[in-house]
Amino acid sequence: MGRYSIHVLIALAMLGCGESDGAEGAEVADAALDGPDAADQGDPCHDTDGDGIADSLERNLEFQFHPDDGDDVPAESDLDSDGDGYSDAEERGDVPDACFPPADIDGDFVPDFLDQDSDGDGIPDAEEAEHGFDRTSPDTDRDGCPDPAELELDGCSDPTQMVLFRNCVQTVGHATFTWDGPGALSEAWLEIDYEVPVVPLEIRAAAVVPAGNAEVGGDRFLDVQPGTAITFSAMPVEFEAPPPGRLGDLRLLSGDGEVLDTGAVYVYGDAVCDVILI
Numbered sequence: 314m315g316r317y318s319i320h321v322l323i324a325l326a327m328l329g330c331g332e333s334d335g336a337e338g339a340e341v342a343d344a345a346l347d348g349p350d351a352a353d354q355g356d357p358c359h360d361t362d363g364d365g366i367a368d369s370l371e372r373n374l375e376f377q378f379h380p381d382d383g384d385d386v387p388a389e390s391d392l393d394s395d396g397d398g399y400s401d402a403e404e405r406g407d408v409p410d411a412c413f414p415p416a417d418i419d420g421d422f423v424p425d426f427l428d429q430d431s432d433g434d435g436i437p438d439a440e441e442a443e444h445g446f447d448r449t450s451p452d453t454d455r456d457g458c459p460d461p462a463e464l465e466l467d468g469c470s471d472p473t474q475m476v477l478f479r480n481c482v483q484t485v486g487h488a489t490f491t492w493d494g495p496g497a498l499s500e501a502w503l504e505i506d507y508e509v510p511v512v513p514l515e516i517r518a519a520a521v522v523p524a525g526n527a528e529v530g531g532d533r534f535l536d537v538q539p540g541t542a543i544t545f546s547a548m549p550v551e552f553e554a555p556p557p558g559r560l561g562d563l564r565l566l567s568g569d570g571e572v573l574d575t576g577a578v579y580v581y582g583d584a585v586c587d588v589i590l591i
């Protein structure tokens with residue numbers, strides 16, 4: 314129901330809006346002194362606080378998401394509606410006018426100016442900068458290791474630690490093991506010993522380095538030669554995304570069930586994306 318309401322709101326807002334220009338910004342101070350009701354008359358896209366987000370949008374979105382920023386100032390007059398230190402004017406994103414739906418980077422339907430974790434990586438916007446991270450990216454340096462894992466797992470430097478970042482597009486993680494011999498492994502496959510109840514992840518044999526030193530056989534590698542790095546991928550089955558945190562231990566097993574190596578699997582990211590009703 315909530316998801317559906319948002320889309321209706323956005324559609325109405327876009328239909329009802331006229332052009333926004335610089336002259337409107339110059340009128341903001343006077344309008345604020347007169348109060349939102351006086352300024353709002355006749356213009357559904359009026360922007361009392363001049364942050365680039367129309368009063369009608371701010372009122373409706375605040376009503377739906379109830380951000381607790383520690384003050385009682387309504388969003389249409391609050392220059393930092395979620396109190397995270399980033400202004401509404403910045404968090405609205407690069408949108409064409411005040412009537413346009415403001416940015417929602419992590420796609421969780423809470424617009425960034427009301428979302429205290431805009432990129433959904435689990436690190437609040439207010440704390441991203443102190444770690445040198447970008448509040449608009451869950452993987453600031455784009456190396457595949459999400460920001461919170463950079464802090465907790467030493468930059469994902471251990472390849473046997475599988476790190477999944479869940480978002481609205483895809484949740485996937487990888488773990489790499491190296492077989493040093495002696496001799497070739499007839500089979501190598503990966504097992505997860507889950508510490509929390511979840512729908513089991515789907516594991517696939519994903520990559521061999523150097524190429525040709527093992528065969529890829531669905532969920533396992535075959536005929537793995539000494540000196541070969543084998544990489545497994547894991548992803549949720551359909552929409553069943555596991556919860557954030559440590560999921561459990563990884564075990565690399567031979568064909569006869571011998572434990573060859575161990576690792577761990579973690580999940581990061583707070584964005585929960587349901588099926589959207591349009």
Ligand SMILES: [Ca+2]
Pocket residue numbers: 360361362363364365366367368371388389
């Ligand atoms: Ca505004």
Ligand SMILES: [Ca+2]
Pocket residue numbers: 393394395396397398399400401404425426
């Ligand atoms: Ca803010």
Ligand SMILES: [Ca+2]
Pocket residue numbers: 430431432433434435436437438441448
């Ligand atoms: Ca964040």
Ligand SMILES: [Ca+2]
Pocket residue numbers: 452453454455456457458459460463
């Ligand atoms: Ca990273």
